[in-house]
Amino acid sequence: MRARLDAYVRLVRLDRPIGIWLLLWPTLWALWIAGEGRPEPRLVLIFTLGVVLMRSAGCAINDWADRGFDPHVARTRTRPLAAGEIAPGEALAVFALLALLAFGLVLLTNRLTILLSLAAAALAATYPFAKRWTWMPQVHLGAAFGFAVPMAFAAQTGAVPRLAWLLFVVTLLWAVIYDTMYAMADREDDRRIGVRSTALLFGEADRLILAVLQGVFLLGLLLVGRLAGLDGYYHLGLAVAAALFLYQQYLIRDRDPAACIQAFLNNHWLGMAVFVAILLDYLGRG
Numbered sequence: 001m002r003a004r005l006d007a008y009v010r011l012v013r014l015d016r017p018i019g020i021w022l023l024l025w026p027t028l029w030a031l032w033i034a035g036e037g038r039p040e041p042r043l044v045l046i047f048t049l050g051v052v053l054m055r056s057a058g059c060a061i062n063d064w065a066d067r068g069f070d071p072h073v074a075r076t077r078t079r080p081l082a083a084g085e086i087a088p089g090e091a092l093a094v095f096a097l098l099a100l101l102a103f104g105l106v107l108l109t110n111r112l113t114i115l116l117s118l119a120a121a122a123l124a125a126t127y128p129f130a131k132r133w134t135w136m137p138q139v140h141l142g143a144a145f146g147f148a149v150p151m152a153f154a155a156q157t158g159a160v161p162r163l164a165w166l167l168f169v170v171t172l173l174w175a176v177i178y179d180t181m182y183a184m185a186d187r188e189d190d191r192r193i194g195v196r197s198t199a200l201l202f203g204e205a206d207r208l209i210l211a212v213l214q215g216v217f218l219l220g221l222l223l224v225g226r227l228a229g230l231d232g233y234y235h236l237g238l239a240v241a242a243a244l245f246l247y248q249q250y251l252i253r254d255r256d257p258a259a260c261i262q263a264f265l266n267n268h269w270l271g272m273a274v275f276v277a278i279l280l281d282y283l284g285r286g
Contacts, residue, residue, distance in 0.1 A: 007080040011063060011091060012056035012098070018265055019059070022178065023145050024051045025271030026171040029278055030152035030164065033228045037282025043109070043155050050105045051148065057098035058124050058144070064091040065128035073189040099125075112154040120147035135201040138183065142175030163227045170220035177213050178267040180206065181248065185257035185264075207252060214245040221274065230281045237277020244270045 009015055027047050031039040063070065063081040070082035080086040099121060106117040123144035130137035146168045153164035176198060183190065183199035184206060190197055202209045218238060225234045244266060251263040 003085075007085040008094065011060055011080045011086055011094060013059045014056065018268055019055045020052055021268045022175070022271060023055050023148065024048065025268075025275050026146065026167070026174070027051055027148040027152055028275050029171075030149040030167055031156060032275070032278050032282065033163070033167070033224070033230075034153040034156035037279075037285065039156055043152070046105050046108055047148065047152060047155070050102050053098050053102040053105070054120075054124060057095050057102065058127070060091045060095040060098065061125060062128040064088055064095065067091075069193055069195060072193050073186060075186060075189075106151075109155040110158060112158060112160070113151050116147065116151045116154055116160075120144065120151060123147060131195050131197060133196075135196045136176075136198050137196065138176045138179040138198045139172065141179055142172030145175050146171035163224065166220065166227070167224050170217060170224060173213055173217045173220065174267070174271075177210055177217065178264050180210060181252060181260050181264040181267075184252065184255055184260040187255075206255075207249065210252075211249060214249075218242055218245070230278065233280035233284060234277045237273050237280075240273040240277070241270050244273065 013019060028044075031044060031047060035043075063079055066076070067081050067088055070076040070079050076082060081088065081091050103117065103121070106114055123140065127137065127140045127144050130140040134140070149168045149171055150160045150164045153160050180198045180202065183197035186195075187197070187199045189195075191200060199206060218241060221238055221241070222235075225231065225238070248263040248266050251259045251266070253259075
């Protein structure tokens with residue numbers, strides 16, 4: 001029983017919570033900005049639980065979709081489904097259960113949020129298959145992760161203003177940045193088995209393109225802050241984010257797989273820095 005439980009924990013990556021953090025930080029950015037520093041505690045709880053459930057569900061459907069690929073990739077061949085510890089039908093059942101629980105949380109919000117959640121669920125369910133037909137599955141992932149932003153605005157304010165869609169685009173760009181770094185670690189395996197990614201698409205221009213995307217991301221957050229009336233602490237947080245991007249560029253300079261994973265993981269601190277900056281800026285207003 002303990003071994004089975006461990007396999008399920010690894011299936012939904014609760015032992016590796018980085019995906020939860022990368023989805024949670026933009027969600028919290030959106031809730032705090034939509035609530036002007038005072039989001040409803042009920043919504044913070046609903047969205048935090050929803051993030052954990054949907055990220056876990058996404059891992060289950062991703063491993064089911066990649067069950068033919070994962071055994072051939074060094075980094076993924078020990079995943080429970082690839083290693084035969086869990087049957088494909090079990091992974092689908094886990095996905096369905098977690099998705100239903102997440103939808104139950106959404107039902108505690110309003111009609112607009114519920115409608116937006118349907119689009120978010122469709123993006124999450126189809127993302128694992130994107131790498132088969134597009135060279136930019138990272139954009140699909142970014143859209144799936146980013147949809148928490150308009151949902152947060154809808155739940156808090158009952159509307160999705162232009163500011164929310166701008167933050168959605170910024171979140172999408174961020175996902176393309178960190179997931180490209182992640183894909184750089186698997187580039188050779190992906191090329192060998194025929195899986196597509198932005199890391200393969202960008203080729204030798206990967207670091208330059210990532211630098212451009214990082215710059216656009218920071219400019220986007222700067223505009224978000226201007227529209228939301230954020231300044232002092234917020235700008236300090238953006239400076240920290242810029243420094244972390246420079247560090248990530250340093251890490252991926254030789255495209256070493258382990259260093260690329262380290263750069264990917266470093267984005268957790270970037271997301272936290274932006275959130276702390278937003279939090280402090282609103283607290284500073286009294």
